[in-house]
Amino acid sequence: MSDSSQPVIVVGAGLAGLSAAKTLIDAGVAVRVLEASTTLGGRVQTDEINGYRFDRGFQLINAKYPEVESLNIINELDFCYASRAVDIALEGSVVRLGDPRRYLTSAFRSQSGSMREKFSFLKYLVSHSAHGSNVESELLAAGCNKLYARVLRPFLTGVFLAHPSRVDAVSGREIIKSFISGAPGLPAMGAGELSRVLASKIGAVETGVQVNAISGLTLSTSHGEISARAIIVATDQTTAAQLLEIEDVGESVSCTTWFHSTPDLFECDSTLRVDGLARGPIVNSIAISKLLPLSAPADRTLFSSTSLGHASESEIRRHLSLMWGVDTASWELVAKYDIKNALPLFPPGQARAQSLSVKPGVWRAGDYLSSASQNGALVSGRLAALELTNFLREQREPTLRGDNPK
Numbered sequence: 192m193s194d195s196s197q198p199v200i201v202v203g204a205g206l207a208g209l210s211a212a213k214t215l216i217d218a219g220v221a222v223r224v225l226e227a228s229t230t231l232g233g234r235v236q237t238d239e240i241n242g243y244r245f246d247r248g249f250q251l252i253n254a255k256y257p258e259v260e261s262l263n264i265i266n267e268l269d270f271c272y273a274s275r276a277v278d279i280a281l282e283g284s285v286v287r288l289g290d291p292r293r294y295l296t297s298a299f300r301s302q303s304g305s306m307r308e309k310f311s312f313l314k315y316l317v318s319h320s321a322h323g324s325n326v327e328s329e330l331l332a333a334g335c336n337k338l339y340a341r342v343l344r345p346f347l348t349g350v351f352l353a354h355p356s357r358v359d360a361v362s363g364r365e366i367i368k369s370f371i372s373g374a375p376g377l378p379a380m381g382a383g384e385l386s387r388v389l390a391s392k393i394g395a396v397e398t399g400v401q402v403n404a405i406s407g408l409t410l411s412t413s414h415g416e417i418s419a420r421a422i423i424v425a426t427d428q429t430t431a432a433q434l435l436e437i438e439d440v441g442e443s444v445s446c447t448t449w450f451h452s453t454p455d456l457f458e459c460d461s462t463l464r465v466d467g468l469a470r471g472p473i474v475n476s477i478a479i480s481k482l483l484p485l486s487a488p489a490d491r492t493l494f495s496s497t498s499l500g501h502a503s504e505s506e507i508r509r510h511l512s513l514m515w516g517v518d519t520a521s522w523e524l525v526a527k528y529d530i531k532n533a534l535p536l537f538p539p540g541q542a543r544a545q546s547l548s549v550k551p552g553v554w555r556a557g558d559y560l561s562s563a564s565q566n567g568a569l570v571s572g573r574l575a576a577l578e579l580t581n582f583l584r585e586q587r588e589p590t591l592r593g594d595n596p597k
């Protein structure tokens with residue numbers, strides 16, 4: 192039986208932990224949130240440095256994610272909607288693809304795949320995937336061939352931060368659909384606003400408190416021992432596995448996001464650009480200050496470009512030059528983020544976790560248990576908190592469980 196005089200402890204103040212804490216508070220449960228880092232938000236944070244605002248890795252927020260919608264938070268974020276198109280850089284030209292109602296003429300361009308392949312992709316979107324297959328196999332089997340090679344593979348590699356052949360077809364399709372039907376954008380002050388505003392709804396988060404071990408319902412932390420009524424471990428999967436003595440740790444993928452600033456206002460809009468010819472390590476690049484003017488000084492353009500694997504700055508600069516069709520020698524590298532364990536990988540055949548409960552009184556939450564997205568993190572936190580509140584209710588009201596004699 193847990194001690195009702197103790198608070199529930201949430202370990203980690205990323206989106207999963209914040210969502211768990213908010214759900215518990217809404218249910219009237221006393222909570223303490225312990226965060227190892229000195230700042231909150233986990234992977235969704237923005238750093239303000241020398242007049243720039245850098246997100247910790249390029250990401251967009253889908254305002255139509257079910258969890259984001261139910262938090263009813265978008266109107267508090269000064270949200271800037273991004274273009275739902277993507278620019279495909281090819282040899283000496285750029286093709287814009289997106290909603291055919293807006294970009295009708297480019298939809299007919301054969302450089303990015305035939306009309307038949309584009310219809311095949313629409314058919315793929317309304318069909319169903321099988322666990323065990325991977326995203327690439329299904330798109331090729333659907334007949335997307337050149338459209339896949341020129342558009343979908345480069346775009347999706349930037350979304351999954353991994354080659355689509357490494358991603359489970361069911362998990363991958365869910366992410367693809369949410370991009371197609373979504374409303375992507377970012378808060379004017381950067382992605383970190385989502386974490387900041389969410390945290391403001393739950394009161395104080397105790398930052399700089401690292402949990403080192405968990406024994407029963409006692410946490411050993413950098414600030415001493417803490418007893419809990421129940422615990423939700425909402426850390427990354429490696430730390431969760433260590434704290435909870437779980438042997439199986441899933442795979443994660445890493446990336447690097449490079450921020451370059453141009454000495455003048457570059458002529459372009461804020462459409463995301465990918466390389467249809469895969470000529471280098473960059474998976475996507477965007478003139479982020481065209482979407483978020485506050486992310487750079489008024490007389491500069493800030494580019495955010497993400498690469499996979501090891502790459503030198505000169506390789507990045509060379510690839511940027513091919514993708515943007517300009518000499519990038521005068522572009523200044525103003526920040527670089529190496530992000531280890533940026534996203535959990537759901538390899539073919541790997542389904543999401545069935546239960547978030549680990550042992551009596553202890554749950555876990557995080558994107559790696561649900562889906563590799565902000566929505567996945569938020570939903571796992573909320574569901575862990577709901578399972579926990581049911582457990583507390585059952586402890587208070589044991590006769591309501593159906594074992595009451597008639």
Ligand SMILES: Cc1cc2nc3c(=O)[nH]c(=O)nc-3n(C[C@H](O)[C@H](O)[C@H](O)COP(=O)(O)OP(=O)(O)OC[C@H]3O[C@@H](n4cnc5c(N)ncnc54)[C@H](O)[C@@H]3O)c2cc1C
Pocket residue numbers: 202203204205206207208225226227228231232233234235247248249250251252253400401402403425426427430446530532533534556557558559562563564565566567568
């Ligand atoms: C480069 C990049 C691009 C992305 N693009 C998108 C996108 O476009 N769309 C999308 O939906 N999602 C995207 N994502 C994914 C999304 O950001 C994550 O899925 C989500 O933020 C994960 O949240 P989380 O709470 O599960 O984990 P985390 O954010 O990792 O939070 C875990 C928290 O636990 C804390 N912690 C760890 N160990 C301890 C400890 N021992 N004690 C106390 N605290 C601890 C950590 O400091 C951290 O704050 C992207 C992610 C990255 C990195």
